[in-house]
Amino acid sequence: MSAPLMVMLLAVAVTLAPRALVARAGGGGSAAHPAYADDAVAGACGLTSAAAGAEVRLEEYGAGRIIDITHAYRPELPAPGRDGLGPVTRLTESMANGSVNNVSELRMVVHSGTHVDAPGHMVQEHFVAGLDVDKLDLDVLNGPALLIDVPRDTNITAQAMESLNIPNGVRRVLFRTLNTDRKLMWTKEIDSSFVGFTEDGAQWLLDNTDIKLVGVDYLSVAAFDHLIPAHLVFLNSPYILLHVQVLTSNNFMHLMNHWLLCFSQDIIPIEGLKLDHVKAGIYMLHCLPLRLIGCDGSPIRCILIK
Numbered sequence: 001m002s003a004p005l006m007v008m009l010l011a012v013a014v015t016l017a018p019r020a021l022v023a024r025a026g027g028g029g030s031a032a033h034p035a036y037a038d039d040a041v042a043g044a045c046g047l048t049s050a051a052a053g054a055e056v057r058l059e060e061y062g063a064g065r066i067i068d069i070t071h072a073y074r075p076e077l078p079a080p081g082r083d084g085l086g087p088v089t090r091l092t093e094s095m096a097n098g099s100v101n102n103v104s105e106l107r108m109v110v111h112s113g114t115h116v117d118a119p120g121h122m123v124q125e126h127f128v129a130g131l132d133v134d135k136l137d138l139d140v141l142n143g144p145a146l147l148i149d150v151p152r153d154t155n156i157t158a159q160a161m162e163s164l165n166i167p168n169g170v171r172r173v174l175f176r177t178l179n180t181d182r183k184l185m186w187t188k189e190i191d192s193s194f195v196g197f198t199e200d201g202a203q204w205l206l207d208n209t210d211i212k213l214v215g216v217d218y219l220s221v222a223a224f225d226h227l228i229p230a231h232l233v234f235l236n237s238p239y240i241l242l243h244v245q246v247l248t249s250n251n252f253m254h255l256m257n258h259w260l261l262c263f264s265q266d267i268i269p270i271e272g273l274k275l276d277h278v279k280a281g282i283y284m285l286h287c288l289p290l291r292l293i294g295c296d297g298s299p300i301r302c303i304l305i306k
Contacts, residue, residue, distance in 0.1 A: 059277055067283075067304040069174075070114040071274045076188050077113050078219060084188030085112055110297040111219070114272040116141075116289045121296040122231045131266075133298040134291045140212045140268055145172035145285035145304070147278060152178045155223045156197045158204035166209055172285055174215035176275045184218055185272060196223035202233035206267065213268045213285075215302070221269040234267040270300060278304065 059068050071077065077085040085108070093103035110133075111117070118136060120127030146166065154160050156175060166173060177195035184191050196216060197205075205211055214221055214234065222230030270287060284305040289298035 059274075065306050067278055067306070069274050069278060069302050069304055070300070071185055071272055073108070073113050073299075076186070078185060078187055078190050079109075079112060080190055082189050088112070108299070110292065110295055110299065111271075112299070114270070114274065114300055114302060115297055116287065116300045117221070117231075117235065117269045117271065117297050118295070119235045119266050122228065122235045126235070127296060130294075132293060133289050133295050134293050136268060136289060138288075140171070141285075141287040141289070143172060143285060144282060145174055145213070145215075146170050146282055147174045147176060147275065147280050147304070149280050150175050150177045150195070152181065155195055155226075156201040158198075158200040161201050161204045161208075166211070169210055171210055172213040172215070173211050174270075174273060174275065174285070176217055176278075176280070179216075179218040180276050183276075185274065190219070192224040194218045194220070194224065196220050196226070197230040197233075198223055198226045199229035199233060202226075202230040206233055211267065213270065215270040215273050215285075217273050217275050219272050221271055231269075234269050270302065273302060 060066065061068070073085070073088050075084055075086050075088075079085040088108040089104045089106055091102060092105045093099040093101055095102050111121070116133065116136065118126075118133040119131040120129075123131075148164055148166070150156055151160055151163065156177070179185070179195050182191075184194055196218065197214075202222070205214070220227065220231075221234065222228075285302065286305065287300050287302040289300045292298050
């Protein structure tokens with residue numbers, strides 16, 4: 001092959017290569033700023049679902065001492081409708097398309113996957129008062145917890161709660177139910193037959209235990225037929241206003257009056273936990289929501305430590 005012909009072919013190859021990369025990346029928008037990729041195939045941060053799932057995802061760390069009980073945000077997570085949650089991230093900057101770095105954007109309903117509810121989720125008075133997810137008590141969200149199995153033939157009723165014989169002094173309980181056995185968090189469509197608290201079960205817990213945190217293995221702490229009443233038992237406790245005087249000094253003493261908004265008896269519900277690979281027993285629970293000011297809930301990362 002002559003030298004001029006080789007130079008010509010090389011020039012064509014160099015010209016076409018970036019276009020091929022853009023074509024493989026898919027989605028709309030400019031090359032370096034792809035729009036949300038085809039929702040049918042997009043997965044985590046611009047990867048297809050198949051590519052995102054190809055990497056092994058650990059559930060245990062430190063030789064089994066730390067156990068992750070948070071669901072990964074897969075497009076197939078259950079959500080209203082038949083198509084599941086769908087993609088929750090997209091690349092706004094893509095190195096594959098010529099950008100200098102990869103930058104992802106997150107968009108999702110805060111009550112998706114493993115998440116926590118704030119009192120304002122179900123009570124407008126609390127929402128207006130500012131009882132948002134940023135005011136949830138981290139002392140309640142972190143500490144010793146009991147993982148317990150609920151009888152598989154029932155919702156979490158008052159009778160079921162009484163039969164569990166949860167000791168006094170236990171403040172955090174994770175309830176594993178038939179939802180885990182049925183793998184409901186692995187189905188796209190919401191299944192209204194999921195197990196949850198009935199109103200009388202929630203009230204029994206409030207009246208007869210010291211529990212301040214309730215964790216369940218589906219998207220709602222309340223059974224479908226008790227969706228509002230059971231939530232309200234947990235989230236509608238009266239809040240209190242504490243009057244505090246703050247002492248400041250700047251060459252002189254000055255008293256400032258402040259009202260401090262505090263939770264009273266609210267029970268924090270954590271929903272959508274992944275409990276299929278954990279033995280029942282006592283663990284150290286650590287759950288951290290995002291600090292979303294003014295928000296009624298948040299995705300949450302929860303781990304157990306043996």
